[in-house]
Amino acid sequence: xxxxxxxxxxxxxxxxxxxxxxxxxxxxxxxxxxxxxxxxxxxxxxxxxxxxxxxxxxxxxxxxxxxxxxxxxxxxxxxxxxxxxxxxxxxxxxxxxxxxxxxxxxxxxxxxxxxxxxxxxxxxxxxxxxxxxxxxxxxxxxxxxxxxxxxxxxxxxxxxxxxxxxxxxxxxxxxxxxxxxxxxxxxxxxxxxxxxxx
Numbered sequence: 001x002x003x004x005x006x007x008x009x010x011x012x013x014x015x016x017x018x019x020x021x022x023x024x025x026x027x028x029x030x031x032x033x034x035x036x037x038x039x040x041x042x043x044x045x046x047x048x049x050x051x052x053x054x055x056x057x058x059x060x061x062x063x064x065x066x067x068x069x070x071x072x073x074x075x076x077x078x079x080x081x082x083x084x085x086x087x088x089x090x091x092x093x094x095x096x097x098x099x100x101x102x103x104x105x106x107x108x109x110x111x112x113x114x115x116x117x118x119x120x121x122x123x124x125x126x127x128x129x130x131x132x133x134x135x136x137x138x139x140x141x142x143x144x145x146x147x148x149x150x151x152x153x154x155x156x157x158x159x160x161x162x163x164x165x166x167x168x169x170x171x172x173x174x175x176x177x178x179x180x181x182x183x184x185x186x187x188x189x190x191x192x193x194x195x196x197x198x
Contacts, residue, residue: 002063009064011066015044015070020046020176021046021047021049021050022046022047022103022104022132023174023175023176023187024103024130024132024187024189025047025050025051025101025103025130025132026050028128028130028132028168028189028191029051029099029101029128029130030054032098032099032128033098034051034054034055034056034057034098035056035057035097035098035099035124035127036056036057036059036096036097036098036099036124037051037056037057037058037059037097037098037099037100037101038058038059038060038061038092038096038097038099038100038101038122039051039058039059039060039061039101040061040087040092040100040101040102040103040105040119041061041062041063041087041102041103041104041105041106042060042061042062042067042068042071042082043062043064043067043071044067044070044071044074045060045067045070045071045072045074045075045080045082047060047101047103048060048071048075048080048082049071049074049075049078049080051099051101052075052078052079052080053078056099057079058078058079058080058081059080059081059083059092059097060080060081060082060083061083061084061085061087061092062082062083062084062085063084063085063086065084068082068083068084087105087107087115087118087119088107088108088115089115091115091118091119091121091122092118092119092122093122094121094122095121095122095123095124095125096122096124097122097123097124097127098124098126098127098128099123099127099128099129099130100119100120100122100123100127100128100129100130101130102119102129102130102131102132103130103131103132104132104133104134106150107119107150107151108149108150108151109148109149109150109151109155113159116151116156116159120156120159120160123194124194125194125195125196126193126194126195126196127193127194128191128192128193128194129156129190129191129192129193129194130189130190130191131153131156131189131190131191132153132187132188132189132190133150133151133152133153133187133188134147134184134186134187134188135171135184135185135186135187135188136148136152136188137186138183138184138185138186152188153169153188153189153190154169154188154190156190156192157169157190157192160192163194163195164192164193164194164195165192165193165195166190166191166192167191167192167193168189168190168191169189169190169191170188170189171186171187171188171189172186172187172189173185173186173187174186174187
């Protein structure tokens with residue numbers, strides 16, 4: 001799933017996703033006071049745009065230049081910082097964001113959890129991580145990938161140290177139709193808050 005893969009996937013559709021913000025993010029971030037937000041794997045920008053319209057100062061990163069061009073065109077007047085990059089290889093700035101949102105981003109497991117630890121480190125003291133994914137139980141047995149190769153929210157919860165408070169760690173029914181051609185009926189969700197500076 002490199003840049004070429006995602007560029008080709010986005011080019012195959014005039015619009016790959018719905019253009020609406022992910023319900024997991026809406027449910028978990030609506031009550032947060034706006035600050036600095038990092039949107040990881042922003043795609044065509046719906047989540048970043050939703051956050052910006054709610055007063056967040058948003059940095060949105062994606063590996064696909066095609067997706068970023070679409071996102072920037074849609075959210076041109078919102079002051080979002082659209083950045084090309086791969087969080088798997090380049091960590092974001094440490095303790096810089098009041099919200100780090102990771103929605104359906106295929107975060108591959110690593111022996112030392114390097115990329116994941118980079119994303120966790122980006123959450124500022126008092127800030128929030130919201131991580132949403134598809135329930136692996138919905139993935140058909142003949143899928144061309146193994147969901148166990150990727151982090152699930154519950155995996156991440158077990159790696160958080162005492163600085164963190166887990167507020168939500170659950171599987172819940174989807175509130176919107178699944179992506180075309182899939183059978184995802186449930187989401188897995190983690191919301192965790194990093195403790196303030198002592």
